[in-house]
Structure formats: C-alpha cells, structure tokens
Amino acid sequence: xxxxxxxxxxxxxxxxxxxxxxxxxxxxxxxxxxxxxxxxxxxxxxxxxxxxxxxxxxxxxxxxxxxxxxxxxxxxxxxxxxxxxxxxxxxxxxxxxxxxxxxxxxxxxxxxxxxxxxxxxxxxxxxxxxxxxxxxxxxxxxxxxxxxxxxxxxxxxxxxxxxxxxxxxxxxxxxxxxxxxxxxxxxxxxxxxxxxxxxxxxxxxxxxxxxxxxxxxxxxxxxxxxxxxxxxxxxxxxxxxxxxxxxxxxxxxxxxxxxxxxxxxxxxxxxxxxxxxxxxxxxxxxxxxxxxxxxxxxxxxxxxxxxxxxxxxx
Numbered sequence: 001x002x003x004x005x006x007x008x009x010x011x012x013x014x015x016x017x018x019x020x021x022x023x024x025x026x027x028x029x030x031x032x033x034x035x036x037x038x039x040x041x042x043x044x045x046x047x048x049x050x051x052x053x054x055x056x057x058x059x060x061x062x063x064x065x066x067x068x069x070x071x072x073x074x075x076x077x078x079x080x081x082x083x084x085x086x087x088x089x090x091x092x093x094x095x096x097x098x099x100x101x102x103x104x105x106x107x108x109x110x111x112x113x114x115x116x117x118x119x120x121x122x123x124x125x126x127x128x129x130x131x132x133x134x135x136x137x138x139x140x141x142x143x144x145x146x147x148x149x150x151x152x153x154x155x156x157x158x159x160x161x162x163x164x165x166x167x168x169x170x171x172x173x174x175x176x177x178x179x180x181x182x183x184x185x186x187x188x189x190x191x192x193x194x195x196x197x198x199x200x201x202x203x204x205x206x207x208x209x210x211x212x213x214x215x216x217x218x219x220x221x222x223x224x225x226x227x228x229x230x231x232x233x234x235x236x237x238x239x240x241x242x243x244x245x246x247x248x249x250x251x252x253x254x255x256x257x258x259x260x261x262x263x264x265x266x267x268x269x270x271x272x273x274x275x276x277x278x279x280x281x282x283x284x285x286x287x288x289x290x291x292x293x294x295x296x297x298x299x300x301x302x303x304x305x306x307x308x309x310x311x312x313x314x
Contacts, residue, residue, distance in 0.1 A: 028079065028304055030271075031071030036234040038312040039289055045232050046285040052228060053281050060155040061219035061228055064276030065292060066235045067299075067310065072271045074303070076101040076264055083262070083302035088185040091256035093244060099267040102239060105298070107184050108191070108257040110214045110243045111207065115252070116198045118164060118207065122156040122216040123257070124278050125149035125181075125190025128294055140188045144181045149190050152278040153179055157192040159215035159222055166210040168196035186298050204253070208243075214257045217241035219278075234314070239263055240274040262299055273299050 037045070042065060052058050080094040080103045089105040096102075108123040127143040130136040143149055157175065165173050177193035198207075219225025240263070245255030264271040275295040277288045293307060300306055 028074040029072065030074070030303055030305055030309075031069050033067055033069045033305060033310050035310050035312045036066045036068075037314040039286075041314045042289050042292075043285040046279055046283070046288060049228065049232060049279045050281070050283070050285075053279070058225050058228065059220045060152060060278055060280045061225045062217050062241075062276050063229070063279050063288075064233055064237065064241070064274045066272055066274050067296060068235075068270065068272035070268075070270050072264065072269055074264060074271065076103055076266075079103055079262065079264075079302050083298065086186055086298050086301055087260065089260065091245075093256075095244070097239075099265050100239070101264045101266065102244065102258070103262040103264065103302075104244060104256070104258060105260045106244075106256040106258060107182075107187075107189055108214075108216065108259060110245070110255045110257045111211055112254045113198075113207070113252050117195055118167065118198055119193065119195045120160045120164060120211065120215070121177075121191050121193050122153070122160045122214070123189050123191040124153040124156045124216055125179075126277075126291055126295065127188040129183075129186060129188065140181055140183065143188050143190055144179065148280070148282040150179050151280050151282055153190050153192055155220045155280065156216045156278070157194060159218065159220050160194050160211075163211040163215060163222075164194060164196045167198055167202045167207055169199050172197040187294070204247070204251070212243060213241060214243065216278075217257060217259075217276075237274060241276075260295065260299065262302070271303075275299075 046063060049061055049063060076094060083103060083105045084092045087105040089107045091104065091106040091109065093104045109121040112119045125143055125146065127139050130139055161173055173194065173196040175192060175194050180191055182189050182191060240258055240261060242258045243255040244258050245253060247253040262271055262273045275292045277291040279288060
C-alpha cells in the first residue's frame with residue numbers, strides 16, 4: 001500500500017519521507033545534555049500557572065520542558081530501534097524532513113478518520129510500570145481511580161469534544177470510552193475516546209483547522225492556554241506536540257500526537273526532546289516534575305544517558 005506522510009508545524013505542511021533501514025551498531029556520541037530549567041524554576045513556573053488557574057484564566061494547561069544537546073552524533077535508525085524496543089509504541093515512526101530526523105515513539109492518537117466517522121483519543125494520566133505483577137496492577141488501579149488524573153483527562157476530553165463539534169453533524173458527538181487505562185511496555189496511560197459523524201462537505205483542511213493543535217497538548221480554554229504556553233515555556237516546541245501520520249487513497253487518515261519523540265538535526269548535530277504534564281488546580285508541582293522525568297526516562301535510555309548526565313541550566 002502506498003501512502004503519503006505529512007508533518008503539520010505552525011500551520012505549514014511539510015512533506016516527510018520514511019527512512020530506509022540501516023544497520024549500524026555504533027554507540028551514540030552524546031555531548032553535554034542540558035535541561036532548559038531547574039527543578040526549582042520549574043516549580044516556580046508551575047505555581048505561576050496555578051495562580052492563573054486560581055484567577056479563572058484557565059482550568060488546565062500542558063506545560064513542557066526541553067532537554068537538548070548541541071554536540072551529538074547518533075545513528076537515527078539505531079536510536080529508533082532501541083526506543084521502539086523500550087516502548088513498543090503504537091504510533092512509532094521514523095521520518096526525515098530536511099536535515100531533521102523525527103524519532104517518534106508516540107502512544108497517543110490525535111485524530112483518525114474512517115469514512116464519515118472522526119475519532120480523537122486525548123491522553124492524560126501517566127503512571128510507571130513495575131516488574132512485579134501485583135505491584136503493577138496496584139499502580140494501574142491507582143491511576144484508574146485517581147481523581148486528579150481523571151480531572152486532567154476530562155478537561156482535555158472536553159476540549160476535544162468542542163473541537164469535533166465544529167465539524168460534526170448535530171448531536172453526533174459521543175464519548176465511547178471514559179478514563180480508560182491502557183498499558184504500554186514502559187508506562188500505563190489514561191485516555192478517553194470521543195467520536196462524531198462529519199457534516200457533509202467537510203474536508204481535511206476543515207478538520208485540521210477545528211482540531212489542531214491537539215487538545216491534550218494545550219489546555220482549557222484552548223486559546224488562553226496556548227497564549228500562556230508561549231509566555232512560560234522557555235523554548236519553542238517545533239514539531240513536538242504537533243501531528244504526524246498518513247492519508248490513504250480514500251481520504252481516510254490517522255495522525256498521532258508527536259510526543260515521546262527525539263528530534264535530531266544531522267547537519268547541526270543537535271538533538272532535543274520535550275516532555276510535559278497537565279497542570280490543574282489539584283496538581284502538586286513536585287509530582288508534575290517527577291512525571292516529566294518519568295516520561296523522559298525512556299528517551300534517556302534510548303540515547304544511552306541517564307538523569308545524572310543532565311545539566312539543569314536555569
């Protein structure tokens with residue numbers, strides 16, 4: 001089956017091509033890896049966002065931090081293979097766009113079209129795995145019944161419902177799964193599923209305009225959350241938190257949210273990745289910091305580094 005893959009970044013459509021397989025077992029050469037901000041500064045910023053929530057400016061916001069290295073030599077195929085082994089992510093993809101390699105291990109569907117049905121699956125709520133089966137089940141159940149995680153999830157779900165309603169037949173928006181906990185190789189994740197039937201005459205551009213950027217990566221309300229993201233995050237997200245996927249010959253498509261993703265510029269020898277979490281009135285800033293590190297852990301492993309190798313800059 002032939003297909004075309006696209007990136008959506010800042011409203012611009014960039015064609016991207018799958019990367020051919022190469023066997024290269026060379027060890028990645030990673031220079032100094034920095035985080036844009038320290039734990040202390042992260043907590044300060046989260047408290048500022050909580051003040052916005054208290055004032056009623058927003059109800060939820062996805063706040064992200066960047067890790068980066070300006071002197072890295074890696075084999076993207078090798079890193080992708082390692083990352084995929086660690087995650088077995090359903091939306092794992094390796095693409096090259098210009099000088100950038102997108103090494104993606106996303107577990108999250110952004111939006112899918114099947115015929116006249118449009119489906120979105122916002123993901124909010126993350127918990128670690130345990131090698132002990134009994135403990136792993138307890139962790140999963142704790143995530144399932146966590147009021148904090150449910151609150152985060154339902155707010156993202158409401159944003160997705162509102163987005164879909166702009167292109168849906170009246171009365172067709174339905175939630176088929178609420179607070180579902182899905183287990184992946186490295187983490188447990190909470191997600192909800194919302195769908196609708198498309199209005200007649202709706203096309204791909206209409207759908208992207210209504211739903212992009214993804215609900216789980218912005219906040220509620222979406223426009224104000226996006227404004228505060230630009231104010232408080234220290235680096236642009238770029239491809240991260242965008243959308244990546246395929247469109248088939250019938251016009252059906254499936255896009256993931258670009259998370260758990262390493263971006264590597266071969267020409268500049270620069271690699272970076274972002275991680276983030278949802279900030280709500282119920283959150284504890286230190287726990288949100290720990291969630292960011294949990295999400296980064298697998299990316300560290302794929303690159304052969306650890307948290308002890310990171311320099312926190314601000």
